[in-house]
Amino acid sequence: MVERETMEFDVVIVGAGPAGLSTAIRLAQQAQEKQQELMICVVEKGSEVGAHILSGAVFETRALDELLPDWQSLGAPVSTKVTQDDIYWFNNSEKATSIPHFASPKTFHNDGNYIVSMGNVCRFLAEQAENLGVEIFPGFSAHSLIIEDDTVKGIITGDMGLDKDGNEKDGYMPGMELRAKYTVFAEGCRGHLGKELINHFALDKDASPQHYGLGFKEIWHVDESKHKQGTVVHGTGWPLTGDTSGGAFMYHSENNQVVVGLIVDLNYSNPHLSPFDEFQRMKHHPIFKDVLEGGERIAYGARAIAKGGLHSLPKMHFPGGLIVGCDAGTLNFAKIKGNHTAMKSGMVAADVIVEALAQGKENSDLAEYATAFEQSWAYKELYQSRNFGPVMHKLGKFLGGAYNTLDQNIFAGKLPFKFEDNTPDYATLVDASRAEKISYPKPDGKLSFDKLSSVFLSNTNHEESQPCHLKLKDNSIPINVNLVKFDEPAQRYCPAGVYEVQEIEGQKEFVINSQNCVHCKTCDIKDPSQNICWVTPEGAGGPNYPNM
Template sequence: MTRDLIEYDVLIIGAGPAGLAAAIRLRQLAAESGREISVCVLEKGAQIGTHILSGAVIDPVALDELLPDWRERGAPLQTEVTHDEMLWLTESRAIAAPHWSLPPQLDNRGLYTGSLGELCRWLGEQAEALGVELYPGFSAAAPCFDAQGALTGVITGDMGINAAGEQSARFTPGIEIRARYTLVAEGAGGSLTRELEAHYRLREGVGESHYGLGIKEVWRIPRARHRAGTVNHFLGWPLGRAAGGGGFLYHYGEDLVALGLITHFGYRDPQLSPFEEFQRFKTHPRIAALLEGGECLGYGARSINEGGLQSLPRLVFPGGALLGCAAGFLNMLRLKGTHTAMKSGLLAAEAVAAALGAGRRQDLLDDYPMAVAASWIGRELRDTRNVKPLLSRFGSFLGAALSGAEMWLLAAGLRMPWTLAHPAPARSRMAPAKPGSRRPALKPDGRLTFDRNSALMQANISHDHDQPIHLVRRNQPAEEARRLRRFGAPETRYCPAGVYELDGDTVRINSQNCLHCKACELNDPEHSLLWQAPEGGSGPQYVGM
């Protein structure tokens, strides 16, 4: 097959905060040095920002470094956090922790809340104005290597392959895009990242990362109840002891609230449904009273990195590097990764610019991991390295208390000398299924709580039904039958989009429902499912998430 070939100095996979920060910084450095650096950004979403989902409370520290005048430029990040609460939920009560009892690292006042998708759209505009070439609607289908094994770029996905794997009338072959350096910033659980980690053995001595699933809705509520700049985080009910995690609720913009539930993978009950627990979360008197009379405007989900320092792979390989959530820089204590993702983009851009300036081609970018370790990313991850292991071992209540105690000691200048190891890979902790349900299924009312199909209407999903299924089973039929008997098809419950549907003794895959959250690959107890990028432009079309 003949493919078009395009060459750049730098190719960036993913137009999230890490990839766009790297692109902007590269063009800034090119202008400062007077040396041309051609930069291309591939984004699988139909538009910049349509696949971006985050809570989001954003620390602007990296944005201040990248674009110090972002406020004057009109960045869509305008709601400053003025009121911050941590609450423990029982089924009927919400008990607020005294603010003075929380370690200083958890203080969100002075940060900003809003839509990360809107911020990425704006960052894309800044990148384009600097001469970055943005290509939304193009997925990275396969890596390309030279004879020495260095990454030389990617091939974008073919368009117009039908469900039978044949070329349709609208077939267009993918393009080979070559670059002197390729920066991978495709987010948590990306398929290209998986291939590169295996090819270059980037996880040798590290093991698997740890993940959780974040489910989010955006609501417009009655103005009388809206408190712009108010941030609430919740522990306890409804997950309780069944799973680690907690909820969030942020007031921002014009009468908008973002609310969601994060469920840590590693729970034991294969019948647990994070989607149902999120819907149940909204029935708490504190939440339901706020949302009464409001309107749900958006729904979505994504997996997040939770492993921190102990789960970081090697960041560089011949011809490229991993950035942002593709590497796993999320600060688990603060539940924030936008600022670390953007900072990693800045540092990678500076390492690439130095390599290009020195005339190097597809060498290891050794300056990049050293810069990460020496930066405030490294400091944050070192400071919070024990948070996730403590939560995994002791649960939300005791784990949070122990983490808080360690953070207070750190604030007093006493750093713990030990680094706790993560338990075994989270997926391996899932227990065999037992008859019956952990709790009665929630009956949605269509106003406050919804079923999956109704929720998906708010995600604006767009998939061409006549394309190959992008969700791949690794098991042979006998292995799959055994897995179903043992675990009872947990993917039919943990998938927040109803992609997997039990049909007798088999599981039907409704791939057109896919939100690209990657939970099926990251949470399956036998790693029997693989997520691959579908045709470019497919998936959710998030607005304001």
């Protein structure tokens, strides 16, 4: 039995993203107002706050306006207002049709929103939290749960200084027990403890399966003559064909920088598809090429997003804690935005926790959170767009898009239908022998690039000699099942070149290059055998995004 140091808090928050930091700030604000003394701790697995944050991002300030009404005078990095909103249907590799606003869902319109780096916004929120007395521990991964009497009592941080076989190296430090009266899980999409909590407490028994997209993002420095600060571009269609759906984006931020990206829905059926290569060839479309050509790519990253919406939301409370933000799946895919709803879910959590502690309730099942969240504008927004994703899955891009435009623009989400997609994303792949093979062009090194040079730009690093954080439940499945049936799609769906099938001494072997992992969680989601389980590596490992 490992002896661990124990620290006790009133509230422990896992994850210093928008949801977690908003929870912390609101807790501290409420405690000051009520003259309560609260010890609040935020643990963050990234090397610093913001290091693992990747988001588009066009930002709606509604939650920030409530949380910090004076955010502008406080110096929030929220300054580039959207000035132009373009929406396209990409007909093919050369042509695009501009879609007028009246013919697109109004949720796509961005009047009053801002182009931001959510990494920098989170750094700002962390400063505000610390000014209010919140303790933030970056570089500490929340490795496992403390569950006693079927109640969550806190978390255990990851051990530091183990070799790849789990043996102690020089400088070994066991993880700490961080115990709390309430623990809030705000790990972001497909958080590994959130996943464990959902399974342990059957929080999703009344929900549809969660659905996901894989989002890519690059930051480019472009020629001043091509830069139009405040311009937002969204589009769908090419290069995604058949039943593969998703959407492209390009945002002109400040300092002649442009962010460009692609979201590929992970319910695609062709195991030969490579989301990374779809993104690379997308940039050759004239809409993007004309802006990026001659520019310099300065950052790359990828992250899964939870897009199932209201029908896929699990119960968000359990004995001893709450699960908030994208860890639960509060993103509004109809807007392609989740930061404001994640923040609001955390703020509601803080209000409920402060009230419970004031009443002397500790480690309770805060069922009142469900009522409080349902009374919030975040829930109403998710309800209005509850059918958006399932309709696209059920009816396809054209009919689904037409339904959503009608539902959102004319009926404000009140059409009396319920669409659900009850097929998990991992179960949608067809046999490789039945699927069309895809030949991707070689990267030109100017607009399109390979995975390894891209991972280099993400500043990803892990301590080399440590236990692999990509766990296989059965080591034989990748070769004996996934390779035979699906040509082992992990080779292609991973955006960082983590997984390879190599021939070693005449035998095919599944190789895991865990050092490359950008913590996107796609393998945990899309593996058709659900054989890969993503757990946290040592704290501070993974990407180090400067301003994503």
